[in-house]
Amino acid sequence: MSGQPRIAIDAMGGDEGVHVMMAGAALARRRHDGLRFTLFGDEVRIKAALDQHPNLRAASDVVHADTVVDGSDKPSVAIRKKSSSMAMAIAAVKAGEAGAAVSAGNTGALMAMAKLALRTMPGVDRPALAALLPTLGDNDVVMLDLGANTECDARNLVQFAVMGAAYSRIAFDLERPRVRLLNIGTEDLKGTDEIRDAAAVLRSATSLPLQFDGFTEGDKIARGDADVIVCDGFSGNVALKTAEGTARFVTDVLRKAFTSSIRSKIGFLISKPAMHLLKHHLDPNNHNGAVFLGLNGVVVKSHGSANDKGVANAVHVAARLLEEDITRRIAADMAGIQSLSAAASKLEQPVK
Amino acid sequence: MSGQPRIAIDAMGGDEGVHVMMAGAALARRRHDGLRFTLFGDEVRIKAALDQHPNLRAASDVVHADTVVDGSDKPSVAIRKKSSSMAMAIAAVKAGEAGAAVSAGNTGALMAMAKLALRTMPGVDRPALAALLPTLGDNDVVMLDLGANTECDARNLVQFAVMGAAYSRIAFDLERPRVRLLNIGTEDLKGTDEIRDAAAVLRSATSLPLQFDGFTEGDKIARGDADVIVCDGFSGNVALKTAEGTARFVTDVLRKAFTSSIRSKIGFLISKPAMHLLKHHLDPNNHNGAVFLGLNGVVVKSHGSANDKGVANAVHVAARLLEEDITRRIAADMAGIQSLSAAASKLEQPVK
Known part of the structure; x- marks a missing residue:
């Protein structure tokens, strides 16, 4: 990729339509001077939406896409839609024309397409x-995996830890993020073989740019004593x-409580x-933007129901990861872990 | 067991001491006329606590126990403490002197002891x-399993569904509780082989006293559209x-918000x-009392930090399950599922 950082946007994904995607990109553009965009989708609708956002229009190319991936499309169907806005956005990353892609479309389809087109990075078995x-x-x-992999072995979990730590270093400017494995207790003997084996590797991998602090439990995710929480995609999805x-x-119960009497209503006001x-604090738009880590290129999923602020957040995440070159960072860390002989011997053991 | 229903109470478990266990049992006694108790633990302290609760004293026998299971005891250590209050309470159930045991002690120890002493019921492979x-x-x-089994096969999940439905029928007087399997999506293809196989069996098991409604996800646990949610112990523990x-x-953020200004403080008042x-609504004491289902006898775990109301709730749960003879109900349902030829053939297939 040459010149300024460029983000490919699937303008058609998401429940809220092209206008919200454009409004979000325009908001993000204000935080990232010099960021450029390629907008994939229905040319007429994109251009109409851009009339409201001259600053975005000045930084964007529009590329027409004939079709869209539907929310109900199975991944196997979606990957055949080569001229969909989603496929074209990912293809732009593959071709090096853009450094990152953002879509608010069908998650399963996006995951399958991104994996197929971009492939996993050297040293990474599975993206998360x-x-x-x-x-x-x-x-x-940073929590991962949140659903890309239903079952994971120890080797996957160790790689997720390295990838999550790279993300945390970029997002919060940390040197050695504190990493924990999600488990059902904090004692060494708790959990599955996969988790215990991953813990053994991470404990010995002291030269990695992360600090492994052992296990954590579901009630401690929000406590703030870990920067990265690693788990298989099933548990992660359940927890999220x-x-x-x-x-x-809780907020529904609170709303009911506050409207239960005149007195409560006054207090509420x-x-x-x-x-x-x-x-x-609880607005999901402030935390919008899930990242597929471990691919040759940055792919960010915006929530289907995100508003313009949410989309802006997802684009911001993509821009930061692109500016800080997360792919190169992860590749370097992966090379680091493979040179650890203790870790390597453990990783090569077959895992039950 | 002859005569009136009797509950064995481990008076020594729990962070809050003998007094709270006795106060809780006394509260529960008021809801269950005719319920009798055997109280295991330090005789002197139990008798001192009973001075405050003549109604409980009149319904109780006190049996001295020399020792206690500590919170830090590993299950392998705990099961050797035969004269602990916990072991003696479970032994009373085994001997038929009590129909149920309640303890607020070490969960792992209680689970190991109960399983060893009471054994799983005919037709049940693992308690939950x-x-x-x-x-x-x-x-x-009703949600299960919440941590007794780190990994579960399809057969375990089906048995949990039957046991959970029996619990729900007793707790809420339902004829055919709506059962769902916890998964990471609601489409048929989602999840692990174990979950999909369990779904196939439950779908075909239409003669069971439950209604199988397919999959559910973590964000729908509290929605109220399922009476029973079934999962492996790892996911269940993570979700709980x-x-x-x-x-x-959320309540911490709320408290901070309410104390952030004079105006908010007034509104709060x-x-x-x-x-x-x-x-x-959120007080865990109102939901205290986790049940080990699938054993030859009822064992209820009260939360270590429960107050007297919480303990009363756990004792109430034990009393209801005892009065309604959950063990016999589960046994009958298990016989039902084993006679289903379709289910049986599916269940006999080796599960990956």
């Missing part, structure tokens, strides 16, 4: 889906969705700034 | 840990703890009844 989750600490926590569901449950702060 | 979780619907949801941690996270309602 990573996201930032809010904590009570100073920084968000359970956290979303619980936050919604007076405490509105406080409630606004809570809403801000 | 089940609890009631709050929902936005009319009833709580993530829900606890998220609820605490006015809305105190509303906040009280929220606290009531």
Whole structure:
């Protein structure tokens, strides 16, 4: 890729339509001077939307795509839609015309397409889906895998730890992010063979740019004492969705409580700034942008229901990872771990 | 067991001491006329605590136990403490002197001891840990396994479904509880082989007293559209703890928001009844009492930090399961599933 950093945007994905994708990209553009865009999708609708955003229009090329990947398309169907806005955005990354792609479309399709087109990086067996989750600490926590791999072996988990740490270093400017493995207890004997074996490797891999702090549990994800939490894609997906569901449950109960009497309603009105702060903390748009790590290129998934601020956040994540060259960083770290003889011998053991 | 239903109480487990266990049992006694107790532990301390609770004293026998299982005891150490209050409470169930045991002690030790002494019921391969979780619907949801089994095959999951449904029928007087398997998507192809195979068996097992409604995801646990949610112990433990941690996270953020300004503090004071309602909904004491299902006898784990109301809830759970004879119900259902030829042939297939 030559010249200025460029992001390929699938303008058609997402429940909220082209306008929200364009509004989000325009917002992100303001935070990243010199960022350029290629916008894939229905040319007429994209150009109409760009009329509202002259700053984005000045930094963008528009490329027409004939078709779209539907939310209901199975990955096997989606990957055959070569002229879809999603496929063309990923193809632009593959061809080196863009450094990163952002889509708010079908996650399974995006994952399958990105893996097929971009391939996994040298040293990485499987890509993982990573996201930032809010904590009570100073920084968000990077959690991965969130659903790209239903089952993972020890080797996968170790690689996820290295990739997650690279993400955390870029996102929060940390030197040695604190990494923990998600488990069902903190004692050494807890969990599956895969988790215990991964812990043994990470404990011995002291030359890596991360600090391995052992196991953590589901109730400590938001506590802020880890920068990276590593798990298989099944547990990660369960944890992420359970956290979303619980936050919604608590705020639903709260809303009911606040509307249960005149007195509560008055209190609610007076405490509105406080409630606004809570809403801000829990707003998924502030944490939008899940990243596929481990591919030859950056691919970011924006939530289908994200608003313009959410899309801007996803584009910002892509821009940061591109500017800081996460792919090169992960490649260097992977080379580091493969030279660790203790780690290597452990990794080569067959895992039950 | 002859005569009135009797519950064996490990008076020594729990962080809050003998007094809280006795206060809880006394509260539960008021809801269950005719319930009798055997209290195991330090005789002097138990008798001192009973001075406050003449109603409980009148319904109880006290049996001195020389020692206690510590919170830090590994299960392998704990099971050798035959004269501990925990071991003696379980032994009373084994001997038929009590129908159920309640302990607030070390979970791993309780699980290991209960399994060793009581053995799994005919037709059940592995016991599971089940609890009631709050929902936005009319009833709580029974979720299992919450950590007794790190890995589970399809056969285990099907048995958990049957056991969880029996629990739900008793707790909420339902005829055919709606059962779902926890997964990372709702499409048929999602998840592991174990989950898909279990779904196939449950779909065909239409004569069982449950209604199988397919898969659910972590964000829908609290939605109230399932009466029973079935999963392996690893995912279940992650989900349960993530829900606890998220609820605490949201209320912590809320507390910070409410104390962030004078205005918010005033609003908080006015809305105190509303906040009280929220606290009531989220108070773990209202959902205290996890049950080991699948053993020849009822064993209930009370949370170590439960207050008297929480202990009363755990004792109430034990009393209900005992009164409604859950062990016999599960045995009957297990016989039912084994006679289903379609299910049986599927269950006999080796599971990857």
